[in-house]
Amino acid sequence: MAAPKKNGMQTVWFQNPPVIISTASVVGPREGEGPLAKTFDHVINDPYYGENTWEKAEQRMMNDAVKKALQKASLQEKDIDFMLAGDLLDQIMVSNIAARTAAMPYLGLYGACSTMYEGLALGAMLVDGGFADKVLVGASSHYNTAERQFRFPTEMGTQRPMTAQWTVTGAGVAILAREGTGPVITHATIGKAIDMGQSDAQDMGATMAPAAADTITRHFLDTARSPDYYDMVVTGDLGVYGKRLAELLIKKSGYDLSGRFTDCGILIYNKAHDVHAGGSGCGCSAVVTCGYLMGQLKSGSCKRFIGVGTGALLSPCSVQQGETIPGIGHAVVIEARG
Amino acid sequence: MAAPKKNGMQTVWFQNPPVIISTASVVGPREGEGPLAKTFDHVINDPYYGENTWEKAEQRMMNDAVKKALQKASLQEKDIDFMLAGDLLDQIMVSNIAARTAAMPYLGLYGACSTMYEGLALGAMLVDGGFADKVLVGASSHYNTAERQFRFPTEMGTQRPMTAQWTVTGAGVAILAREGTGPVITHATIGKAIDMGQSDAQDMGATMAPAAADTITRHFLDTARSPDYYDMVVTGDLGVYGKRLAELLIKKSGYDLSGRFTDCGILIYNKAHDVHAGGSGCGCSAVVTCGYLMGQLKSGSCKRFIGVGTGALLSPCSVQQGETIPGIGHAVVIEARG
Numbered sequence: 143m144a145a146p147k148k149n150g151m152q153t154v155w156f157q158n159p160p161v162i163i164s165t166a167s168v169v170g171p172r173e174g175e176g177p178l179a180k181t182f183d184h185v186i187n188d189p190y191y192g193e194n195t196w197e198k199a200e201q202r203m204m205n206d207a208v209k210k211a212l213q214k215a216s217l218q219e220k221d222i223d224f225m226l227a228g229d230l231l232d233q234i235m236v237s238n239i240a241a242r243t244a245a246m247p248y249l250g251l252y253g254a255c256s257t258m259y260e261g262l263a264l265g266a267m268l269v270d271g272g273f274a275d276k277v278l279v280g281a282s283s284h285y286n287t288a289e290r291q292f293r294f295p296t297e298m299g300t301q302r303p304m305t306a307q308w309t310v311t312g313a314g315v316a317i318l319a320r321e322g323t324g325p326v327i328t329h330a331t332i333g334k335a336i337d338m339g340q341s342d343a344q345d346m347g348a349t350m351a352p353a354a355a356d357t358i359t360r361h362f363l364d365t366a367r368s369p370d371y372y373d374m375v376v377t378g379d380l381g382v383y384g385k386r387l388a389e390l391l392i393k394k395s396g397y398d399l400s401g402r403f404t405d406c407g408i409l410i411y412n413k414a415h416d417v418h419a420g421g422s423g424c425g426c427s428a429v430v431t432c433g434y435l436m437g438q439l440k441s442g443s444c445k446r447f448i449g450v451g452t453g454a455l456l457s458p459c460s461v462q463q464g465e466t467i468p469g470i471g472h473a474v475v476i477e478a479r480g
Numbered sequence: 481m482a483a484p485k486k487n488g489m490q491t492v493w494f495q496n497p498p499v500i501i502s503t504a505s506v507v508g509p510r511e512g513e514g515p516l517a518k519t520f521d522h523v524i525n526d527p528y529y530g531e532n533t534w535e536k537a538e539q540r541m542m543n544d545a546v547k548k549a550l551q552k553a554s555l556q557e558k559d560i561d562f563m564l565a566g567d568l569l570d571q572i573m574v575s576n577i578a579a580r581t582a583a584m585p586y587l588g589l590y591g592a593c594s595t596m597y598e599g600l601a602l603g604a605m606l607v608d609g610g611f612a613d614k615v616l617v618g619a620s621s622h623y624n625t626a627e628r629q630f631r632f633p634t635e636m637g638t639q640r641p642m643t644a645q646w647t648v649t650g651a652g653v654a655i656l657a658r659e660g661t662g663p664v665i666t667h668a669t670i671g672k673a674i675d676m677g678q679s680d681a682q683d684m685g686a687t688m689a690p691a692a693a694d695t696i697t698r699h700f701l702d703t704a705r706s707p708d709y710y711d712m713v714v715t716g717d718l719g720v721y722g723k724r725l726a727e728l729l730i731k732k733s734g735y736d737l738s739g740r741f742t743d744c745g746i747l748i749y750n751k752a753h754d755v756h757a758g759g760s761g762c763g764c765s766a767v768v769t770c771g772y773l774m775g776q777l778k779s780g781s782c783k784r785f786i787g788v789g790t791g792a793l794l795s796p797c798s799v800q801q802g803e804t805i806p807g808i809g810h811a812v813v814i815e816a817r818g
Contacts, residue, residue: 150558152585154611195801220488224670231795232570234590235803238673238793242806247490247670249598249810250793252572252588260587264602271609273492291797332562332585335576455576455588457569459629463533465573468580472587 152331152357153364159326160269160318162476163276164217165432166210168203170285170311173421173429176411181433182312183210189286189311197231200284200313204229204240207313207432208280215317222246222317223274226265228257229282229424230309231291236282246278255350255379256333257281258314258428259451259472263330265318266474275320282313283423292343292458305345307381307407308417314428325439329365329475333357335455335468343461347384347419350452353469354380355391357450361473362397369399374447376435377471378427379407381419384452406430427451431476439478446477490669490695491702497664498607498615498656500814502555503770504548506541508623508649511759511767514749519771520650521548527624527649535569538622538651542567542578545651545770546618553655560584560655561612564603566595567620567762568647569629574620584616593688593717594671595619596652596766597789597810601668603656604812613658620651621761630681630796643683645719645745646755652766663777667703667813671695673793673806681799685722685757688790691807692718693729695788699811700735707737712785714773715809716765717745719757722790744768765789777816784815 167182174185184206191199204227212218225244227237228251241248253260261279268274286296288309294300318327336353354377362368369375380388385405392399406427407420431449438444450473456465505520512523522544529537542565550556563582565575566589579586591598599617606612624634626647632638656665674691692715700706707713718726723743730737744765745758769787776782788811794803 197797197801228590230571232797233568233592233793233795235793235795235798238806239798239803241673242675242793245672248673248808249602249670250590252566252590254571264587267606267609267611271605271611273605273609332587334583335579335586337580455571455573455580457571457573459535459570460573460577463535465577468576470586 151364152360154267154330156266156270156328158270159328160266161322161326162316162324163319163322164211164215164317165436166207166214167314167429167433168207168312169429172415173310173312173410178410178430178434181437182429196284196286200236200282200287201239203313204236204280204282205243207315208240208244211315211317219244219246222276222278224249224268225278226251226261227280228252230288253470254453254455255422255424255426256451256453256470256472257424258431259449259474262316262327262474263332263472266327266330269318269320277318278315279318280315281424281428283309283425284311285309288423302418303344304418305347305383307346307379307419307422309423310410310421310426312425312429314425314432316432325476326479327474328477331357331361331364331473333471335470337466337468339466341466343456346422346454347381348387349454349467350380350469351384351387352391354450354452354471355388357471357473358392359395359397361448369397369402372402372446372448373444375399375403376447377405377450378452379422380405380452381407383419448473448475489702490698492668494604494608494666496608497666498604499660499664500654500662501657501660502549502553502655503774504545504552505650505652505767505771506545507767510753511648511650511748516748516768516772519775520767534622534624538574538620538625539577541651542574542618542620543581545653546578546582549653549655557582557584560614560616562587562606563616564589564599565618566590568626591808592791592793593760593762593764594789594791594808594810595762596769597787597812600654600665600812601670601810604665604668607656607658615656616653617656618653619762619766621647621763622649623647626761640756641682642756643685643721645684645717645757645760647761648748648759648764650763650767652763652770654770663814664817665812666815669695669699669702669811671809673808675804675806677804679804681794684760684792685719686725687792687805688718688807689722689725690729692788692790692809693726695809695811696730697733697735699786707735707740710740710784710786711782713737713741714785715743715788716790717760718743718790719745721757747772786811786813
């Protein structure tokens with residue numbers, strides 16, 4: 143059960159921190175050529191992954207990640223109390239189909255690219271609150287499904303501005319448990335939808351940076367911790383420009399992240415990939431967290447990090463109707479146990 | 481904190497049942513002519529509600545419902561720990577914009593038309609688990625926004641089969657609290673995504689009935705209760721044919737719901753409305769629960785009901801790609817206190 147949360151705080155403390163007993167990640171060909179390639183469980187060699195549509199390929203990746211995470215923990219589908227999942231497709235169809243396949247009690251989430259961290263935060267609350275022994279959390283995205291849904295037919299080869307990001311093809315799954323071996327989730331800070339009036343759908347970094355900065359600052363205020371308490375502060379997919387902006391905003395609030403601030407969207411690709419500002423998509427923070435970051439904790443290179451899933455809350459329809467774009471950031475503290 | 485949940489169960493028990501301290505409902509003109517008209521807080525007189533698009537009208541309804549629910553409980557936005565909300569629009573844009581307006585820590589949900597009950601279940605867990613004092617839960621839909629997104633331009637006047645349902649224009653909001661006056665949530669049963677191979681997007685009742693039946697049967701098994709424990713069993717939006725099907729399936733499992741089974745989608749319209757199988761949409765169970773059902777508890781006509789939000793997990797893209805449609809049902813037990 144949580145420590146009593148004071149009114150107005152956005153951070154919850156876990157009294158019996160839920161354990162991440164297993165994670166799995168499946169990524170696309172491009173992600174499999176990147177600097178984090180070795181940290182992923184499986185690299186698919188073709189964006190269709192043997193299916194006849196990209197959407198079905200993304201579903202297959204999510205199914206694979208679920209199976210792999212269960213297998214690593216020697217668990218079966220029936221051992222999971224709740225599945226929390228989401229993705230970028232309209233009506234989160236990847237997660238719906240994965241939930242049908244897995245046949246677990248299912249709660250669908252939508253937090254744009256923050257979904258993995260929304261799931262980790264909620265999943266940890268369900269476990270620590272005594273409602274579940276084991277919760278499976280998943281999120282996915284696919285370059286080709288996202289591109290044609292949110293932007294243009296990929297066949298058009300539309301030119302992308304330098305602030306644009308490249309949607310990660312990947313699915314990440316984590317299993318949280320009341321007991322077991324693995325890193326633990328000690329805190330979660332739930333973000334607000336923050337809108338600074340940005341309306342350029344090709345510059346998601348600028349949209350999400352103020353939300354990420356707000357959540358990170360709130361976390362430090364709520365916990366009375368300073369950045370040096372963490373080995374790393376890792377945002378989901380701010381990209382090169384968004385990260386710079388967030389760092390500046392956080393500095394203005396009195397917290398200096400220098401030397402410990404990084405971003406999953408920057409980590410996942412090589413310069414040669416020419417993805418402009420970096421990676422994005424629900425799959426970005428999902429696979430980097432389930433692959434690379436878990437590896438860092440396991441190897442001892444990092445003892446404790448704060449991960450912040452970042453999302454841009456837009457739809458093609460909202461952009462067409464002239465809405466500005468709210469951003470959101472949900473933070474979770476993950477520590478190596480012991 | 482929850483009573484220990486046995487492995488394989490889908491039902492959670494609340495040890496300190498969260499209190500529904502306030503609800504609010506805003507509905508469209510047609511819903512305002514129906515038999516439940518007097519149970520709603522506000523009826524808008526035009527589907528545009530003074531805005532220039534239906535999407536913005538739906539957002540305004542949701543904003544209004546949030547404000548009204550806060551006002552009834554003499555609360556301000558800052559008193560709410562978490563806002564849990566969802567809707568049918570791609571990327572749940574109504575909820576995102578409402579969250580921006582309300583500026584509360586926000587967790588976006590997607591459970592198709594089951595969203596209100598997904599939110600009530602999760603919200604009750606966050607309160608009973610000790611993570612929040614007050615949680616705001618909301619869901620909305622709008623006939624015109626849903627019709628053009630999921631089906632055809634409304635201007636086409638496409639003929640609808642008799643199994644088709646009419647998306648409710650409405651937004652419902654409930655505030656759950658650790659303490660206060662009002663009905664309480666004692667249990668939640670989280671459903672699985674169940675797919676019997678139905679692929680007709682114009683017959684949602686048939687898609688959702690097996691899922692609703694599964695969740696209701698699981699609830700009776702998990703709690704060792706029989707239907708007569710409840711004054712009412714109320715599904716979200718099965719409609720006339722879906723309700724008949726669910727009742728049969730539940731009877732096959734050994735539980736007889738006769739005389740106590742109803743459906744929000746059947747309750748909300750008159751015959752004269754010619755809506756065919758009944759109402760549907762996230763807003764359907766949201767406004768009927770926040771309006772009519774809360775009124776039944778208040779007046780003493782009903783002491784205790786099990787409400788089951790029902791959803792059809794489809795998207796235009798999944799239907800075009802030949803996917804069959806999984807259904808889902810989440811149940812929540814609501815009792816008049818004392």
